[in-house]
Amino acid sequence: MMRSDILDLFEKHDILPTQQRVEVAQILLVRPQHLSAEQIIDRLMQQGSSVSKATVYNTLKLFGEHGIVKEIMADPVRKFYDSSTLPHHHFYNVDTGELHDIAESDVSIGSLPLLPAGTRQESVEVLIRVRPTEN
Amino acid sequence: MMRSDILDLFEKHDILPTQQRVEVAQILLVRPQHLSAEQIIDRLMQQGSSVSKATVYNTLKLFGEHGIVKEIMADPVRKFYDSSTLPHHHFYNVDTGELHDIAESDVSIGSLPLLPAGTRQESVEVLIRVRPTEN
DNA sequence: AAAACAATTTGGAATTGGTCTATACTGCAG
DNA sequence: CTGCAGTATAGACCAATTCCAAATTGTTTT
Ligand SMILES: [Mn+2]
Ligand SMILES: [Mn+2]
Ligand SMILES: [Zn+2]
Ligand SMILES: [Zn+2]
Numbered sequence: 001m002m003r004s005d006i007l008d009l010f011e012k013h014d015i016l017p018t019q020q021r022v023e024v025a026q027i028l029l030v031r032p033q034h035l036s037a038e039q040i041i042d043r044l045m046q047q048g049s050s051v052s053k054a055t056v057y058n059t060l061k062l063f064g065e066h067g068i069v070k071e072i073m074a075d076p077v078r079k080f081y082d083s084s085t086l087p088h089h090h091f092y093n094v095d096t097g098e099l100h101d102i103a104e105s106d107v108s109i110g111s112l113p114l115l116p117a118g119t120r121q122e123s124v125e126v127l128i129r130v131r132p133t134e135n
Numbered sequence: 136m137m138r139s140d141i142l143d144l145f146e147k148h149d150i151l152p153t154q155q156r157v158e159v160a161q162i163l164l165v166r167p168q169h170l171s172a173e174q175i176i177d178r179l180m181q182q183g184s185s186v187s188k189a190t191v192y193n194t195l196k197l198f199g200e201h202g203i204v205k206e207i208m209a210d211p212v213r214k215f216y217d218s219s220t221l222p223h224h225h226f227y228n229v230d231t232g233e234l235h236d237i238a239e240s241d242v243s244i245g246s247l248p249l250l251p252a253g254t255r256q257e258s259v260e261v262l263i264r265v266r267p268t269e270n
Numbered sequence: 271a272a273a274a275c276a277a278t279t280t281g282g283a284a285t286t287g288g289t290c291t292a293t294a295c296t297g298c299a300g
Numbered sequence: 301c302t303g304c305a306g307t308a309t310a311g312a313c314c315a316a317t318t319c320c321a322a323a324t325t326g327t328t329t330t
Contacts, residue, residue: 016306016307018296018306018307018308019308020307020308021307036287037287037288038286038287051308051309052308052309052310053288053309053310053311054288054289054290054308054309054310054311055307055308055309057287057288057289058307058308071211073208073209073210073211074208075208076206076208076214076317077286077287077316077317078286078287078288079211079287079288091250091251091254093251093254094257100251102248103248106246106247106248107244107245107246107247107248108244108245108246109242109243109244109245109261110242110243110244110245111241111242111243112241112242112263113237113238113241113242115226115263115265116226116228116235116265118267118268119226119228119265119266119267119268120265120266120267120268121263121264121265122229122264122265122266123263123264124261124262124263124264125261125262125263125264126244126259126260126261126262127259127260127261127262128247128250128256128258128259128260129256129257129258129259129260130250130251130254130255130256130257131254131255131257132253132254132255133253133254133255151277151278151326153277153278153279153325155278155279156278171316172316172317173315173316186279186280187279187280187281188280188281188317189279189280189281189282189317189318189319190278190279190280192316192317192318193278193279211287211288212287212288212315212316213315213316213317214316214317
């Protein structure tokens with residue numbers, strides 16, 4: 001995803017394309033990946049740009065609300081932000097903390113139980129926890 | 136699960152049955168449930184017992200390492216400790232933060248993808264995010 | 271029993287990811 | 301210009317969890 005795509009995406013969602021939002025998007029949305037807020041802040045620093053922590057969090061939250069990124073909670077200590085928003089699943093390496101995608105089509109879920117009364121389903125996510133083979 | 140069961144369980148796992156560990160176990164392991172560390176601390180307080188916060192966390196971590204309880208990360212801000220350790224799945228109500236069990240047999244997972252090289256599978260968990268129907 | 275030792279518990283400080291707040295900046299409409 | 305809405309910012313704040321060094325408990329040695 002390149003700059004013009006990002007601007008189009010923002011326009012489609014009525015998101016004002018501020019300098020800071022574009023910069024965050026250019027880091028996160030370039031490829032399918034899973035970054036924590038801090039990783040994004042670090043990369044911004046590295047490239048000399050100084051977007052504030054508060055703005056990064058505001059922006060990620062905004063993107064999340066518009067479904068432009070997906071929040072992933074696999075690690076107990078931090079959220080990851082996923083640039084792939086289509087339904088899919090994940091491997092989570094509990095040792096390294098790495099996340100890897102699993103295509104939705106690679107997991108077939110047969111039946112699903114009835115939802116609790118008064119609720120509607122928002123997502124179904126499969127998380128396969130793995131750890132390095134010891135030996 | 137009653138007191139003697141807890142003591143047996145501890146013995147099986149070579150866990151020294153200290154006063155504090157037994158008290159924590161008696162709160163969490165009595166029934167299938169999902170409690171946060173703070174909920175456990177609150178209940179200890181209520182019943183007059185004063186186990187320190189540090190010990191509660193130490194104990195929950197110990198139980199987790201022995202597979203006596205399972206840590207669940209569905210809520211971004213806190214862990215939940217699940218007294219059911221057999222494989223099963225969850226509904227997570229994103230509005231209320233409540234977790235509800237889904238029997239393993241209620242979800243049939245067909246195929247699973249190849250694991251990343253050099254890793255072994257630890258668990259497969261399905262999390263169905265739900266929210267109250269608005270209207 | 272006293273001393274030594276290991277395991278556990280403890281209060282409180284420290285850490286950490288994230289949010290809040292009050293102020294400042296930006297771009298535009300009147 | 302001036303006013304206003306929307307944003308950005310630094311830094312204070314917060315809540316969950318971990319860390320630490322000292323105190324307690326229980327168990328061996330002398
Ligand atoms: Mn992904
Ligand atoms: Mn459960
Ligand atoms: Zn949108
Ligand atoms: Zn064990």
